[in-house]
Amino acid sequence: MARKVKAVVIGAGPGGYVAAIRLGQLGIETLLVERDRLGGECLNYGCIPSKALISVGNLVRKVQQAERMGVKIKGLDVDVKKLQTWKQGVVDRLVKGVERLTQAAGAEVLYGEATFESRSRLKVTSKDAEEWVEPQDVIIATGSEAIPLKGLDWDGKQVLFAKEALELPKLPASMTVIGGGITGLEVGTMYAKLGTQVVVVELLDQLLPGLSKDLVSVVERSLKRLGVPFYLKSRATKLKKTKEGLTLEVETPKGKESLKSEVLLISAGRRPRLGGLAIEKTGVEQDETGFIRVNRRMETNVRGIYAIGDVVGVPFLAHKASKEGIVAAEVIAGLPSEADYRAMPAAIFTDPEIATVGLSEDGAKAEGIPIQVGKFPFLASGRALTAGEANGFVKVIAEEDTGLVLGVEIVGPHASDLISEAALAIEMGAVAEDIALTVHPHPTLPESLMGAAEDVEGRAIHLPKK
Amino acid sequence: MAQEFKMPDIGEGLTEGEIGKWLVEEGQAIKENDPLVEVLTEKVNVEIPSPYAGTVLELLAAEGDVVEVGTSIVVIGEKGEKGKKSKGKSKGKAKEEEPPVEEKPPEEEKEDKEAKAEEESAGEPAPSGKILATPAVRKLARELDIELQGVKGTGPRGRIIEVDVRAFAEGAPPAKAEVVEEAPVEEAPPEEAPPEEAPVEEVPAEEPPVEPLPVVEAGPAPPEELIERMKVRGIRRTISERMLQSKNTAAHFTYVEEVDVTALVSLRKRVKAWAEERGVRLTYLPFILKALVAALKENPTLNATVDWENEEVLIKRYYNIGVATATDAGLLAPVVKDVDQKSILTVAREVDALSEKARAGKLTLEDVHDPTFTVTSLGVIGGVLATPIIHHPQLAILGVHKIAKRPMVQDGQVVIREMMNVSVSFDHRIIDGHVGAAFTQSLVRYLEDPGVLLLHLLEAEGNGP
Numbered sequence: 001m002a003r004k005v006k007a008v009v010i011g012a013g014p015g016g017y018v019a020a021i022r023l024g025q026l027g028i029e030t031l032l033v034e035r036d037r038l039g040g041e042c043l044n045y046g047c048i049p050s051k052a053l054i055s056v057g058n059l060v061r062k063v064q065q066a067e068r069m070g071v072k073i074k075g076l077d078v079d080v081k082k083l084q085t086w087k088q089g090v091v092d093r094l095v096k097g098v099e100r101l102t103q104a105a106g107a108e109v110l111y112g113e114a115t116f117e118s119r120s121r122l123k124v125t126s127k128d129a130e131e132w133v134e135p136q137d138v139i140i141a142t143g144s145e146a147i148p149l150k151g152l153d154w155d156g157k158q159v160l161f162a163k164e165a166l167e168l169p170k171l172p173a174s175m176t177v178i179g180g181g182i183t184g185l186e187v188g189t190m191y192a193k194l195g196t197q198v199v200v201v202e203l204l205d206q207l208l209p210g211l212s213k214d215l216v217s218v219v220e221r222s223l224k225r226l227g228v229p230f231y232l233k234s235r236a237t238k239l240k241k242t243k244e245g246l247t248l249e250v251e252t253p254k255g256k257e258s259l260k261s262e263v264l265l266i267s268a269g270r271r272p273r274l275g276g277l278a279i280e281k282t283g284v285e286q287d288e289t290g291f292i293r294v295n296r297r298m299e300t301n302v303r304g305i306y307a308i309g310d311v312v313g314v315p316f317l318a319h320k321a322s323k324e325g326i327v328a329a330e331v332i333a334g335l336p337s338e339a340d341y342r343a344m345p346a347a348i349f350t351d352p353e354i355a356t357v358g359l360s361e362d363g364a365k366a367e368g369i370p371i372q373v374g375k376f377p378f379l380a381s382g383r384a385l386t387a388g389e390a391n392g393f394v395k396v397i398a399e400e401d402t403g404l405v406l407g408v409e410i411v412g413p414h415a416s417d418l419i420s421e422a423a424l425a426i427e428m429g430a431v432a433e434d435i436a437l438t439v440h441p442h443p444t445l446p447e448s449l450m451g452a453a454e455d456v457e458g459r460a461i462h463l464p465k466k
Numbered sequence: 467m468a469q470e471f472k473m474p475d476i477g478e479g480l481t482e483g484e485i486g487k488w489l490v491e492e493g494q495a496i497k498e499n500d501p502l503v504e505v506l507t508e509k510v511n512v513e514i515p516s517p518y519a520g521t522v523l524e525l526l527a528a529e530g531d532v533v534e535v536g537t538s539i540v541v542i543g544e545k546g547e548k549g550k551k552s553k554g555k556s557k558g559k560a561k562e563e564e565p566p567v568e569e570k571p572p573e574e575e576k577e578d579k580e581a582k583a584e585e586e587s588a589g590e591p592a593p594s595g596k597i598l599a600t601p602a603v604r605k606l607a608r609e610l611d612i613e614l615q616g617v618k619g620t621g622p623r624g625r626i627i628e629v630d631v632r633a634f635a636e637g638a639p640p641a642k643a644e645v646v647e648e649a650p651v652e653e654a655p656p657e658e659a660p661p662e663e664a665p666v667e668e669v670p671a672e673e674p675p676v677e678p679l680p681v682v683e684a685g686p687a688p689p690e691e692l693i694e695r696m697k698v699r700g701i702r703r704t705i706s707e708r709m710l711q712s713k714n715t716a717a718h719f720t721y722v723e724e725v726d727v728t729a730l731v732s733l734r735k736r737v738k739a740w741a742e743e744r745g746v747r748l749t750y751l752p753f754i755l756k757a758l759v760a761a762l763k764e765n766p767t768l769n770a771t772v773d774w775e776n777e778e779v780l781i782k783r784y785y786n787i788g789v790a791t792a793t794d795a796g797l798l799a800p801v802v803k804d805v806d807q808k809s810i811l812t813v814a815r816e817v818d819a820l821s822e823k824a825r826a827g828k829l830t831l832e833d834v835h836d837p838t839f840t841v842t843s844l845g846v847i848g849g850v851l852a853t854p855i856i857h858h859p860q861l862a863i864l865g866v867h868k869i870a871k872r873p874m875v876q877d878g879q880v881v882i883r884e885m886m887n888v889s890v891s892f893d894h895r896i897i898d899g900h901v902g903a904a905f906t907q908s909l910v911r912y913l914e915d916p917g918v919l920l921l922h923l924l925e926a927e928g929n930g931p
Binding site: 299301303336337338340341342399402404406427428429431 | 534537538598601608
């Protein structure tokens with residue numbers, strides 16, 4: 001007997017659970033199917049645990065550097081076991097919160113693995129039961145998973161994905177990171193700060209591929225200060241596993257290198273997580289790499305099937321998934337909703353942090369859009385200097401004739417917290433002058449955004465004349 | 467940028483349509499509003515114009531395919547571009563065929579590039595292609611089903627603010643519209659002019675005004691509760707397109723004549739009971755249809771359709787008469803097939819059954835298929851003459867008015883006669899005045915003297931197959 005419900009959401013990550021809550025708010029009977037834990041990859045194995053550990057890494061680093069500020073600490077020690085317990089406590093608490101919110105919204109959670117039997121019929125297999133569901137609408141929110149590399153076979157002990165790397169019971173003495181993208185650098189930097197010897201191997205010619213070079217070079221300098229070597233345009237060719245550790249053969253532009261480490265972190269991209277879903281039974285259209293094609297209403301080509309979050313492709317961002325989840329839920333409820341955001345902010349927790357929204361300087365140039373650029377270095381910020389974190393800058397990219405803010409790029413302290421003002425500016429259709437004329441409190445980091453906006457017209461008070 | 471065009475929502479409650487005929491080929495360059503495809507649905511056949519200009523990259527459905535509303539049927543893009551790529555948001559208030567799905571468009575990735583390209587057609591977007599409107603205003607526009615591209619912003623630096631969207635929704639010209647600068651005098655046929663450019667029609671096309679028109683200030687909007695909004699959707703939308711198409715192509719002239727139907731009235735009175743015994747509610751319409759066919763046989767060029775592409779008139783040797791029928795959804799014209807081969811009673815039965823089906827919204831594709839001539843009843847309520855619009859691509863339409871007793875002069879005496887007027891519209895491109903007049907007089911003769919009609923029917927039967 002198949003159970004008939006109005007809506008089923010497959011996957012309870014930041015896309016799926018948000019969609020389920022919104023559906024609940026809109027009075028739509030909803031079943032949220034999750035095969036693991038509420039909160040998905042982000043909350044359990046990704047954003048949240050990594051940020052918990054990164055905070056601690058930053059704290060340790062800060063304490064170590066505090067001597068110049070007159071703070072001396074002897075015998076600094078990190079109890080990784082305790083750190084992990086604390087981190088897990090944070091995660092569990094958030095998962096509980098999601099559980100309560102889902103419940104309160106009236107969405108029912110069903111633990112199990114969902115499999116399409118047809119476009120309108122699902123089998124949900126849990127540990128001890130099988131159940132069939134016939135929903136009117138389905139939201140696929142199964143997310144993405146790390147791509148394994150051939151010859152560097154994942155074992156979860158020595159060769160790790162980010163998930164295991166964030167759950168290590170003890171500090172590894174050394175770690176080689178394959179892939180100098182966001183995850184690789186966030187985790188690698190964190191371990192370097194805690195005392196692990198970290199090396200990064202990147203296939204392309206820059207770390208954090210896709211980001212503007214000037215942002216990345218600030219991070220590269222910081223990695224060098226941390227003592228993290230990185231090999232660009234380099235390819236791992238062979239891995240030898242022994243009891244003592246791993247030896248990785250790497251082809252670099254300067255010849256072969258042999259990197260020894262205790263563990264290896266594979267962070268070489270992500271692919272849609274569709275295993276077990278039998279999506280081929282639905283006729284849902286996917287792109288060449290398997291990501292599901294959707295429109296701005298998050299509708300697939302199959303009526304009644306929606307997809308949101310990582311499973312529809314880049315950028316892999318929890319907040320993008322959440323936004324899309326809300327849109328899909330509202331469309332199901334018949335509201336005229338669509339993902340009409342002008343710009344999607346992104347935050348990267350490297351050292352220093354990077355945050356971007358809208359068009360990058362390079363992107364604008366590539367598209368031939370005439371722009372003006374304003375830049376403000378954190379070295380000119382009183383707050384950044386007093387916090388002892390003055391690396392980086394804020395950059396405002398504005399349309400040449402109108403001053404319309406098209407994008408903002410930030411590398412520096414608390415960039416992740418600073419970007420939201422820029423996102424609001426873009427959504428509201430602000431011009432650089434609007435930001436420049438808005439009074440920002442002193443001394444704070446957001447003043448730097450004001451400074452960069454002033455600099456668009458070359459009249460920043462706190463910058464020397466150009 | 468390639469755009470996928472999806473099967474639009476043609477009528478109320480219709481979830482699918484049949485691809486009747488592609489009017490374009492892959493590789494063909496098309497302009498916006500060029501006819502794209504003929505879609506057959508249960509209720510109507512609709513020719514759907516292209517919402518985009520470009521090259522037809524790929525036809526995703528074959529003729530005869532039954533396609534669900536919202537399914538992509540064609541990819542239109544630039545020459546050389548690959549088909550089936552991304553989906554672009556189509557724009558434009560005037561394109562009513564645009565399916566709702568498209569209006570809240572498919573865009574997978576909100577790439578600035580795409581957003582830019584799609585917005586470049588806008589009224590006055592910023593050079594980067596951005597239309598300035600806050601998220602809340604954008605949401606309001608969606609709720610009111612308005613494309614921001616057509617809305618003139620009155621906020622700082624041309625921002626579209628809430629009042630602009632509301633004013634647009636109420637059909638008021640946007641405050642401070644610079645009408646003259648935007649007048650697409652040569653390019654756009656008047657029906658394409660978006661509502662906010664309506665004042666343009668007052669500008670004589672030949673002589674562009676030397677001075678800009680005075681700035682139009684929108685008066686205070688009337689309170690919302692005094693306005694009832696009725697969406698132009700479904701069959702109504704189809705009717706509006708068809709009527710406009712007919713008016714814009716056919717050169718209508720209307721010929722009105724009065725018919726003395728005293729004999730027909732008395733005949734019907736006499737045989738009504740007889741028909742009722744046979745389960746038929748006999749109205750005048752079956753007689754009119756029979757008389758019409760008799761007149762058409764004498765004037766064959768009127769039982770025809772015109773194909774301008776090939777510059778041909780297709781004269782039909784069969785007589786399928788569409789009978790315009792008022793329904794809640796709008797005017798429909800179910801077709802009585804082969805009227806010439808059916809008895810008056812059979813015609814009466816079929817007319818009855820079809821109008822019943824039409825009113826119940828249960829017409830099938832077959833019921834509206836291939837009319838050769840259309841009759842419309844103009845005057846149960848009253849009215850002396852009308853100018854019926856031809857059911858394109860037919861060449862004429864017969865409108866019949868109500869029957870009423872009127873004083874007439876006969877043999878120098880004023881007598882009371884049962885009179886009925888007929889208003890017949892013709893397409894003067896093909897049908898000259900004397901042909902139309904001859905047809906009408908022939909029709910009048912059959913209607914005025916049922917005996918002549920009877921003889922014609924017997925004659926037809928005698929010569930029949």
